[in-house]
Amino acid sequence: MNLLLRLLLVFFCATQLQAGSHRENQMLFANIMQDEINQLSNMTADKQAEYLMKNLDSIAQKAVNQGFDSSVYQPKKSVLTGFLHFTRHPLWEGSYFDIPLSLFVYQWPPEKEALKLTKGHGNQQNWYYRSNIHGHDIPCVFTVLSGSVTQILYEEVPNHPDRVVRETRRSVLTSGCLEFDDNSAPFVHQVICQHEDSHPAITIHGYGAMTAVEVEKNFMDTFEEMSYRHVIKDDGSVQKQPW
DSSP: OOHHHHHHHHHHHHTSSOHHHHHHHHHHHHHHHHHHHHTTTTSOHHHHHHHHHHTHHHHHHHHHHTTOOGGGOOOOBOTTTSSBOOEEEEEEESGGGTOSOEEEEEEEOOHHHHHHTTTTSTTOOOOTTSOOEEOOSSOEEEEEEESEEEEEEEEEOTTOTTOEEEEEEEEEEETTOEEEEOSSSOOEEEEEOOOSSSSOEEEEEEESSSSHHHHHHHHHHHHHHHEEOEEEOTTSOEEEOOO
16 A cells, blocks of 8 residues: 555545544644743743653643543544554644644554454555654654553664564553653554554654654654564564565
């Protein structure tokens, strides 16, 4: 499946939410971020972005305490595939403040619920309820708002012709957990919601660009470079990933 179709899948799933309630969440975050930035006037824009990223967990908790409505973001079958997909929705942009940071809210369908819809589709499988294995060429951060996600970390196998990675660690991240990649070292990961609850996991992600459009363009421009499709297993065999 080509990159344009992947992006369309995310877009069509993302449009299936209560726009008014999402807008209220955006306004809530705008007020919280304004208060945070007012306290950072002695910092450069890059340092402000770094500070906000490192403190995204506490910022997200403020949003929860002030009424952020996670129930807006529910898994719905894609109009293109009939499957449950993860979705992302622009939440806040730093362009007004010249701060290189944009925030998104992600919805992750539980794996067990997503795979139920695979039945009856023949050999077609649903891989889009989880992220692909990827890195970022801009700083990124995410925190868990509700539910839990499994994060799998990988390292690239040197001198392998197929850009193979091997798993190094997996951990379950629950509400309040924060992961920050400042681009100072390789950071390759995959995110999956594997909790037993039937409700989705909700996460807030920040990326080092001023607008959501810039972030999406970065994803498109660097998808091939930052994605990994081959994983080496303990027995030495190489497994090809679907996307």
